[in-house]
Amino acid sequence: MAIADRFSADDHAHMARALQLAARGLYTTSPNPRVGCVIARDGRIVGEGWHERAGSPHAEIHALKAAGDAARGATVYVTLEPCSHHGRTPPCAEALVNAGVGRVVAAMTDPNPLVAGGGISMLTLAGIQAEVGLLETAARALNPGFISRMTRQRPWVRLKTASTLDGKTALANGASQWITGEAARADVQNLRARACAILTGSGTVLADNPRMNVRDIDIGRQPLRVIVDSALRTPASAAILPALIACHHAAPDTRAALEAAGAEVIALPGADGRVDLAALLTLLAQRGVNELHVEAGAALNGAMLAAGLVDEWVAYVAPMAVGDAARGLFAQPPLTSLADAARFKLADVRQIGSDLRLTMLPS
Numbered sequence: 528m529a530i531a532d533r534f535s536a537d538d539h540a541h542m543a544r545a546l547q548l549a550a551r552g553l554y555t556t557s558p559n560p561r562v563g564c565v566i567a568r569d570g571r572i573v574g575e576g577w578h579e580r581a582g583s584p585h586a587e588i589h590a591l592k593a594a595g596d597a598a599r600g601a602t603v604y605v606t607l608e609p610c611s612h613h614g615r616t617p618p619c620a621e622a623l624v625n626a627g628v629g630r631v632v633a634a635m636t637d638p639n640p641l642v643a644g645g646g647i648s649m650l651t652l653a654g655i656q657a658e659v660g661l662l663e664t665a666a667r668a669l670n671p672g673f674i675s676r677m678t679r680q681r682p683w684v685r686l687k688t689a690s691t692l693d694g695k696t697a698l699a700n701g702a703s704q705w706i707t708g709e710a711a712r713a714d715v716q717n718l719r720a721r722a723c724a725i726l727t728g729s730g731t732v733l734a735d736n737p738r739m740n741v742r743d744i745d746i747g748r749q750p751l752r753v754i755v756d757s758a759l760r761t762p763a764s765a766a767i768l769p770a771l772i773a774c775h776h777a778a779p780d781t782r783a784a785l786e787a788a789g790a791e792v793i794a795l796p797g798a799d800g801r802v803d804l805a806a807l808l809t810l811l812a813q814r815g816v817n818e819l820h821v822e823a824g825a826a827l828n829g830a831m832l833a834a835g836l837v838d839e840w841v842a843y844v845a846p847m848a849v850g851d852a853a854r855g856l857f858a859q860p861p862l863t864s865l866a867d868a869a870r871f872k873l874a875d876v877r878q879i880g881s882d883l884r885l886t887m888l889p890s
Contacts, residue, residue, distance in 0.1 A: 558815030634666035672817025710880025722820035
């Protein structure tokens, strides 16, 4: 049976509201997923909630508390299958059973192998009607990083670039402030804020001495800063520290100086004296990183692209041209055939101030 036939107009409206609630945790739930919940009976909402941050009650618990006795026999709309295991908090599926709800509609199954259908089974065994699949695409779009970490054991990698219309990031002398306008630069803060970690390369650290932090948005945390630094060139005075530094090898004296400045240095040797980027992503996933935001120079951008590690490319494009002598976006060996080009499909295009923002996915 088609989803349109299984669910009513009220079902769609209540799940849409649950998705709106889930989005309120966009910046704060890391490493947990963003989840919203609505409880309704007779077409009227009697309780709602969302997961605010790791360690705090889940969305269902907030909604049950708001609903009180009205939850008995009601329908629960939740954007992710209720958990069925004991983590930092007790199982939400168990709380729904104890509350005596009559029906549960989940937008999607939890990709966490500790749940993965267990919550639905617990509800069904308790005699509660449980259904999955309403507005699933929208629910998945809220949690690409959590889904990636659970199913691929690596974060969702979002590459951000800022360039001129002719694809240049800086003049030949390195001048780049500012290619994009103030509105675009402010918009980037939203991308940083939703990420669990921000990745850059040692070339960017040495050239710009960036902080790579979230500014002007109060999210109650700062993403982990990560530097790819094969030869361990990052100075102990770098503004980005403390940070995790991935290198190919580490001289004891250099490591000690960086660690004294608050860095964590990890050797992840790959080919040709470079950092093993795939191993780095695996390590970050093991540390709970769902979404990885990349702001780097042409060398690291090119390496990420060549390794097939870019899941989403957000390109800010300024309406200016600076000529072919300026610096480009991706350092890669010359191609001999267009068939070898990395190709993307447009997912979203919008104007931000005087610039364009293109959101693209690998095609």
